[in-house]
Amino acid sequence: MNKAMNQAFRKRKITYTLAFLVVLALYLISAYITEFDLQTGIKAFPEAAKWMSERLIPDAKAWERLPKILDKLFETALLSVAVTVTAGIGAFMFSLLGSKTTGFRGIINQLVRMTAAFFRNVPDVVWAMVLMFSFGQNILTGYFALFFTTFGLLTRSFIETIDEVSASCVEALNATGANFIQIVFQGIIPSAMTGIITWILYMIETNIRSSTLIGILTATGIGYLFDMYYKRIEFGSAGLVVMAIVVLVIVIETISIQIRKVIK
Amino acid sequence: MPILEFKNVSKTYDNETKALNDVSFSIEEGEFVSIIGPSGAGKSTLLRCINRLVDASSGEIVFDGQDVTQMKNKELRKVRTKTGMIFQHYNLVDRLSVIENVLHGTLGKKSTFSGMIGHYTEEEKLRAFEILESLGLADQAYKRCDELSGGQKQRVGIARAIMQQPKLILCDEPIASLDPKSSKIIMDHLADINENQKITCIVNLHQVDVAMKYSERIIGVSDGKIVYDGTPEGLDQKTIHKIYQSKTSDLITDIGGEAHE
Ligand SMILES: Nc1ncnc2c1ncn2[C@@H]1O[C@H](COP(=O)(O)OP(=O)(O)O)[C@@H](O)[C@H]1O
Numbered sequence: 001m002n003k004a005m006n007q008a009f010r011k012r013k014i015t016y017t018l019a020f021l022v023v024l025a026l027y028l029i030s031a032y033i034t035e036f037d038l039q040t041g042i043k044a045f046p047e048a049a050k051w052m053s054e055r056l057i058p059d060a061k062a063w064e065r066l067p068k069i070l071d072k073l074f075e076t077a078l079l080s081v082a083v084t085v086t087a088g089i090g091a092f093m094f095s096l097l098g099s100k101t102t103g104f105r106g107i108i109n110q111l112v113r114m115t116a117a118f119f120r121n122v123p124d125v126v127w128a129m130v131l132m133f134s135f136g137q138n139i140l141t142g143y144f145a146l147f148f149t150t151f152g153l154l155t156r157s158f159i160e161t162i163d164e165v166s167a168s169c170v171e172a173l174n175a176t177g178a179n180f181i182q183i184v185f186q187g188i189i190p191s192a193m194t195g196i197i198t199w200i201l202y203m204i205e206t207n208i209r210s211s212t213l214i215g216i217l218t219a220t221g222i223g224y225l226f227d228m229y230y231k232r233i234e235f236g237s238a239g240l241v242v243m244a245i246v247v248l249v250i251v252i253e254t255i256s257i258q259i260r261k262v263i264k
Numbered sequence: 265m266p267i268l269e270f271k272n273v274s275k276t277y278d279n280e281t282k283a284l285n286d287v288s289f290s291i292e293e294g295e296f297v298s299i300i301g302p303s304g305a306g307k308s309t310l311l312r313c314i315n316r317l318v319d320a321s322s323g324e325i326v327f328d329g330q331d332v333t334q335m336k337n338k339e340l341r342k343v344r345t346k347t348g349m350i351f352q353h354y355n356l357v358d359r360l361s362v363i364e365n366v367l368h369g370t371l372g373k374k375s376t377f378s379g380m381i382g383h384y385t386e387e388e389k390l391r392a393f394e395i396l397e398s399l400g401l402a403d404q405a406y407k408r409c410d411e412l413s414g415g416q417k418q419r420v421g422i423a424r425a426i427m428q429q430p431k432l433i434l435c436d437e438p439i440a441s442l443d444p445k446s447s448k449i450i451m452d453h454l455a456d457i458n459e460n461q462k463i464t465c466i467v468n469l470h471q472v473d474v475a476m477k478y479s480e481r482i483i484g485v486s487d488g489k490i491v492y493d494g495t496p497e498g499l500d501q502k503t504i505h506k507i508y509q510s511k512t513s514d515l516i517t518d519i520g521g522e523a524h525e
Pocket residue numbers: 277278281282283301302303304305306307308309310
């Protein structure tokens with residue numbers, strides 16, 4: 001007993017040591033290749049902060065632009081919410097096919113999981129670049145780029161949520177003779193709802209951040225404004241954009257924390 | 265005519281685990297039958313073959329005059345409305361209220377749409393309430409199920425099954441997660457339903473003493489085979505050993521324990 005325990009602990013120690021060495025080696029190798037020096041990196045921080053505090057302070061002209069900035073900010077937030085909600089609805093229906101609980105066959109399960117993995121694993125920025133060929137610099141490009149990754153990620157999360165929280169009541173409802181649609185609405189949706197909403201809120205937050213970045217690429221939304229001001233060296237306005245984004249993200253996060261508390 | 269008949273039923277999972285091996289027996293309407301056996305013996309599989317939550321690999325299962333093993337969708341759901349099921353872990357929709365869970369017992373007989381939106385008739389609601397009252401749960405009717413204790417949850421499970429107005433109730437280890445006091449309440453309710461509503465009950469049990477106290481007939485399953493089928497009185501030490509094979513540890517906790525009175 002004691003011996004087995006000692007052995008187990010020794011094994012764990014060796015694992016940790018090995019993991020540490022591997023991480024260290026990876027760091028050294030990549031630092032060498034990219035010529036990145038942690039010390040200079042850290043030393044550069046104060047300077048960067050100083051630069052930012054001097055230039056990124058909104059000036060009078062920036063404040064004049066506030067309505068326009070807020071307008072674009074609102075557009076970006078709305079886009080993120082719209083994308084997440086539509087992708088969420090699609091993902092929920094798709095996840096019913098991918099879940100083991102609902103009793104679909106193994107091949108359908110696999111197909112759904114593979115499709116979801118594909119959409120999820122291509123980064124949204126890459127989706128945006130690819131889609132730019134078909135839609136051009138357009139809000140639709142941003143919409144679909146975010147839609148695809150959100151759809152892929154939510155599908156997988158919903159499958160996990162459904163399998164985890166509703167397997168037992170689905171079995172019972174099947175035993176009463178209820179049909180598939182009744183089981184979805186009376187069993188799966190009520191038991192998985194909290195999980196689903198939590199995931200959707202999380203994805204709205206993530207998408208607001210992503211859509212800012214994608215906006216730079218597709219010349220839409222708040223990202224475009226930031227890019228424009230920055231390139232025109234109007235740092236004051238660019239700074240106000242950044243501040244507006246930060247405030248929005250904090251507001252959204254506060255709201256979603258409150259919602260999560262209520263639906264618990 | 266028996267209400268349920270197993271004819272040479274076998275079940276093999278994934279082409280390797282033989283969970284049921286040529287099982288045959290029949291049950292008359294109104295019987296209270298306990299199925300005992302060590303864990304892994306095939307009790308849950310046997311029960312689930314009846315309402316086809318598990319598909320038997322071979323053999324015939326005749327319930328209420330029809331072979332269920334060949335049934336397709338609609339016919340199967342109709343059979344399921346006639347068999348209530350009670351689970352070890354209650355299997356309620358925890359986030360819905362007690363009364364809604366009880367009303368789920370009517371889903372199989374409702375139209376897709378009214379079942380989907382949870383529209384129930386006045387008569388159905390009244391009956392659900394009466395059932396809850398008879399199980400001592402009237403005060404909890406509008407509580408969410410996750411606020412209930414284990415014993416209360418299992419009574420909701422029973423209420424849902426009775427709501428179906430079934431001919432047969434299948435109970436898969438209904439008291440395995442409960443303390444002795446709640447266990448007694450649950451078993452007493454099952455006995456009461458069997459006696460007063462004449463609903464046939466098949467109860468998988470882990471505890472031999474509980475099976476002996478409540479049932480008029482005990483089926484002992486071991487390794488997917490029936491090794492005993494008879495009255496509780498006929499179940500002697502030797503047979504119990506045979507059912508539980510070398511698993512004497514099960515015996516000590518099951519028979520020696522005074523906890524289940
Ligand atoms: N879904 C399943 N897939 C594969 N094997 C299973 C499955 N369910 C049960 N088994 C196996 O079948 C045998 C009987 O299981 P079960 O019917 O659950 O027994 P009991 O209810 O008596 O404990 C066990 O060996 C178990 O591992």
